Amino acid sequence: MLEALQYDFIQNALIAGILVSIAAGIIGSLVVANKITFLAGGIAHSSYGGIGLAIFLGIPILFGATVFAVATAIIISALTLKNRNRIDAIIGIMWAFGMAIGIIFVDLTPGYNVDLMSYLFGSIIAVSNDDIIYLTILDFFIIGLVILFYKQILAVSYDSEFALLRGINVKFFYTLILILSGLSVVGAIKVVGLILVIALLTIPTYMAEIFVKKLSSMMILSAILATCFTLIGLAISYYFDISSGASIIVVGVISLLISKLLGRK
Template sequence: MLEALQFEFMQNALLAGILISIAVGIIGSLVVVNKITFLAGGIAHSSYGGIGIAIFLGIPVLFGATVFAVITAMIISYLTIQNRSRMDSIIGIMWAAGMAIGIIFVDLTPGYNVDLMSYLFGSIIAVPQGDIIYMGILNVVIIAVVLFYYREFLAISYDREFAKLRGINVEFFYTLLLVLASLTVVAAIKVVGLILVIALLTIPTYLAEMFAKRLSMMMILSSVMALIFTMSGLFVSYRFDISSGASIIMVAIVALVVIKLFKKE
């Protein structure tokens, strides 16, 4: 593994793993404690629509997926705020619509030669420099927003009614969280793919929740665990020449099972 680090693509993969681990650790913690994992899943799969449109128009895929995912997040936020009792139906519809739009536009693209598997299941060793810059900027934005609005996010995560009584705009921060989640999902697509991205958002956080007593500590532990899983999965992928996204998630699942078996409640 160490000799492979002399190659630029492996250096990019290592840097991407570090950056995305920070993002999923912070946003994954907020997603889990707010119980909106299914919403994040809907946004992740809907973003395929942006990938298909970007391929059809010949624009950068990352840009297309980002714009589509953010718009989807805002639509989902509006619809679920208006009718929370139908949240599951709304997410299911958006999920299917995004995937359908992506598939149709890819089919309409003449002579495309894009490796769509890397978007579905991830390929961290194929992360380009532009994606790393995107991840770096995203981390700066996430850290700045969460630090500045930490008390507000904490309030809406555990007691929305109390947050409203304190004058916090719950709907705004709910929407902001979904937008940040959509940006994180897009950044993680090249690492583990949109099929597996929810696992990377939730497994490290689920484990961190067993040991952390505070949301801030959960974010830190979740980021560290995500980094361990990503680096270990990258090593397994390189060693056995298998899919990096699947390797990362399987390492995380094995760790989850082992910790659950040996940790006393």
Template sequence: MMEMFQYDFIQNAVIAGVLISIAAGIIGSLVVVNKLTFLTGGIAHSSYGGIGIAIYLGLPVLFGATVFAIITAVIIAMLTLNKRNRVDSLIGLMWAFGMAIGIIFVDLTPGYNVDLMSYLFGSIIAVSSADIWYMAILDIFVISIVMIFYKEILAVSYDSEFAALRGINTKFFYTLILILASLCVVAAIKAVGLILVIALLTIPTYLAEAFANRLSTMMIISSILATMFTIIGLAISYFYDISSGASIIITAVTLLTIVKLIKK
């Protein structure tokens, strides 16, 4: 297994995988605890619009996806804050709109287009140095925000009504959590793609819930599990020459199933 680490692209993939896993473990815990999985899925697929626009304008793809994902997160937060009963329709609308925008701009781009399958299903072995720097900065930002506002995020996550009575701006932190989720989604595009990104955010957290009784502990365990899934998935992808994103998620689902069966 160690022989694969002699290649630079594998080394970059492992570094990127660890960085993504840290963010996914932290943000995934917030997504699951706040029951925002479906909303985050809507943001993930809507960000395809940013990918299409970036390709059309000749901009860095991750930059375009980031801007579009943040805008989508803010819009979704505004629309769903007081209309939780219509959240499915709103998310479906944003989901379809973002994907449609992306497809249209890609079609309008003259000449040869990049391999869009890598953005849908991931291609972590193709990460660049710029991607790794983006992920490192994202990790620093996410960890800093969570540490600074941990008490407020904890209160909003478990009892938003009580938090509001304590004077905490629940609307702000609800929006902040969605923005952090959107940033994590963009970072994870390179690893598992838009289609599978929600699995990377949620499966480690579902497993961590069985071993943690505090949000902070859940974040740490989720990050460790996500890292483990990513490295094992990368090894499987390398030795069997299959998609890295799919390998990572299959690894995660398999271990989740084993743990659940053992618990039963």
């Protein structure tokens, strides 16, 4: 694969993979710690509505997906905080509605014939310089917020009732975590796609849990593992000419299974 590094699109793919892995490691740890994997999945699939809307309006797809993902995260946060017993129904509705809106707007766009499968399953070789800039800003934004509010996020993630008694605004930080999850999902669209993004958020964290228990250590190790999965998956994808997103996830799942088996022994 070394000879391929001379191409700009390969360089962009590697940079994007690393940047996405950093975000996935940090946010994935929060998703798993807060037990909101299903909520993050709902936000991921709902953001397809933003993709369709962006295509229809002729605006940057990342911008449309970002706005839709953030709006969905805020709505889901408000609804699930008040209706904990109906979380599954709420997520199912938002999930289906977002996907349906996206499909309708794409159908209404005259002459649009681009393969939308790349947004569902990823197309990392299509990463642009604008995508790199977006991911770089996203990583700095996530890292900055986590460092700034680490104690509050830690308290909300592991004991929200205790956090509330300590005067921490649980609703705000719960919503913030969902918004960051939505932004990370949008960032990972080009790498693994909307269908597989939750796997990238959770697999490295589940594996990191075998070795560390502290949240900050879990974030760091998850980011490292996600980076390894991404780089190995990209190499496999290049050599065998198969989907990069699927390759990354398969590498992650196999690594997780091996770690679990070794951990039991």
